[in-house]
Every structure is written in structure tokens, then in C-alpha cells.
Amino acid sequence: AQSVAQPEDQVNVAEGNPLTVKCTYSVSGNPYLFWYVQYPNRGLQFLLKYITGDNLVKGSYGFEAEFNKSQTSFHLKKPSALVSDSALYFCAVRAVMEYGNKLVFGAGTILRVKS
Amino acid sequence: NAGVMQNPRHLVRRRGQEARLRCSPMKGHSHVYWYRQLPEEGLKFMVYLQKENIIDESGMPKERFSAEFPKEGPSILRIQQVVRGDSAAYFCASSFRDSENNEQFFGPGTRLTVL
Numbered sequence: 001a002q003s004v005a006q007p008e009d010q011v012n013v014a015e016g017n018p019l020t021v022k023c024t025y026s027v028s029g030n031p032y033l034f035w036y037v038q039y040p041n042r043g044l045q046f047l048l049k050y051i052t053g054d055n056l057v058k059g060s061y062g063f064e065a066e067f068n069k070s071q072t073s074f075h076l077k078k079p080s081a082l083v084s085d086s087a088l089y090f091c092a093v094r095a096v097m098e099y100g101n102k103l104v105f106g107a108g109t110i111l112r113v114k115s
Numbered sequence: 116n117a118g119v120m121q122n123p124r125h126l127v128r129r130r131g132q133e134a135r136l137r138c139s140p141m142k143g144h145s146h147v148y149w150y151r152q153l154p155e156e157g158l159k160f161m162v163y164l165q166k167e168n169i170i171d172e173s174g175m176p177k178e179r180f181s182a183e184f185p186k187e188g189p190s191i192l193r194i195q196q197v198v199r200g201d202s203a204a205y206f207c208a209s210s211f212r213d214s215e216n217n218e219q220f221f222g223p224g225t226r227l228t229v230l
Binding site: 034036041042043044045049090105106108 | 148157158159160163174
């Protein structure tokens with residue numbers, strides 16, 4: 001069964017410093033990986049996805065993620081954090097089912113960027 | 116191009132009442148997914164529908180919950196005889212195709228509170 005783990009409930013970083021939000025996954029077959037961000041009382045916004053190709057994927061708002069097959073990881077990164085990046089971040093894997101392709105989400109990581 | 120729309124944004128019901136949540140997918144999208152987010156948890160898949168068909172309802176509780184996506188009009192998630200444990204945020208997502216590399220676009224969610 002497909003699963004996603006986000007080992008950190010919360011990540012704190014100072015504005016201007018690099019940030020990393022960790023994600024590991026378990027999936028049978030090829031992994032299709034996604035990052036979403038959720039601001040308070042809002043829906044999820046798509047950040048980036050890995051389907052195939054380069055292991056470093058670039059997404060919205062300056063975020064990027066590195067796919068590491070041997071470590072089954074897909075960590076989200078940003079070189080220089082902004083206070084406005086503070087939000088809840090979800091890693092997800094696409095579960096290829098017999099009928100349809102649902103997303104399996106991690107529990108989420110709260111990112112707090114302090115000025 | 117309007118995004119995924121959900122209404123109402125907030126819904127308060129007393130125990131035993133019915134809750135109806137509506138979702139209008141993005142224009143051109145015929146695949147709809149419902150997810151539930153319990154407090155301080157990640158999103159959990161509930162059901163996947165195409166027009167007039169339920170494709171995968173493996174995440175739906177067996178009783179009291181139903182979903183539909185008629186030929187005309189929005190998708191409806193219906194919860195009968197609500198209980199306090201149904202209090203959660205319910206998110207709808209849509210996609211153009213149900214393929215592995217198509218991201219799902221999420222609506223702002225309906226926050227259901229059961230008194």
C-alpha cells in the first residue's frame with residue numbers, strides 16, 4: 001500500500017535562511033509525487049510534482065524538491081525563506097488503483113518563518 | 116478560468132441533521148475527488164467520481180455518506196444524520212484526466228461543524 005511520511009510536525013526557520021521540509025514515501029511501481037501548500041482556512045495549492053526526468057523539480061514561489069529514489073525521499077526546499085511562506089505543507093503520492101488514481105497525503109508539516 | 120468552487124464554505128448542523136456539500140469542478144474537468152481533513156490530520160481520500168459514475172468509493176464510510184456527480188450540475192457529498200465526529204473540512208478536487216501525471220486542483224473546502 002502506498003504511504004507518505006512527513007517526520008516533522010513543525011519546522012522553524014529564520015527569514016532568509018534555507019528551508020527543508022522532509023517527505024519519504026512508500027509505493028509500488030513508479031512514484032508520482034506532489035507537494036501542496038495550505039494557508040489558514042484555505043484549500044490546497046499545488047506547488048510542484050515529480051513524474052519522471054530530472055530529480056530536481058522546480059515549482060511555484062521559488063520552491064523546489066529533490067527526488068531521491070534510493071532513499072525514497074522527496075524533500076521540499078527553498079534557498080531563502082520568506083515570512084509569507086509560513087503555512088501547512090503536504091506531501092502526497094499518487095496511488096495507482098485498479099479504478100482511478102487517488103492521492104495519499106502525509107500528515108502535513110507546519111512551516112514557521114520568523115523575521 | 117474559475118477554479119474549483121465549493122459551497123457553502125462553512126456549514127453548521129445539529130446532530131441528526133443532513134449536510135449537503137457542493138463542488139463545481141474547473142471548467143473542462145470531468146473527474147472529481149472528495150477528501151476529508153480531520154482536525155490536525157492530513158487529507159484522507161473519500162470518493163472519486165466521473166460524470167454520473169462513482170469510480171472508487173473505498174474511502175467513504177459505509178453508512179450515512181453518499182456522493183453523486185450528475186450529468187448537469189455540481190458534485191454533491193451528502194451526509195445523513197450527522198454526528199460530532201463528522202466535523203471536519205471537506206475538500207473537493209478535480210482533474211482533466213485521471214492519469215498519474217495530472218495534478219488535482221483543490222477547492223477552498225467546506226468546514227462542517229456539528230453541534
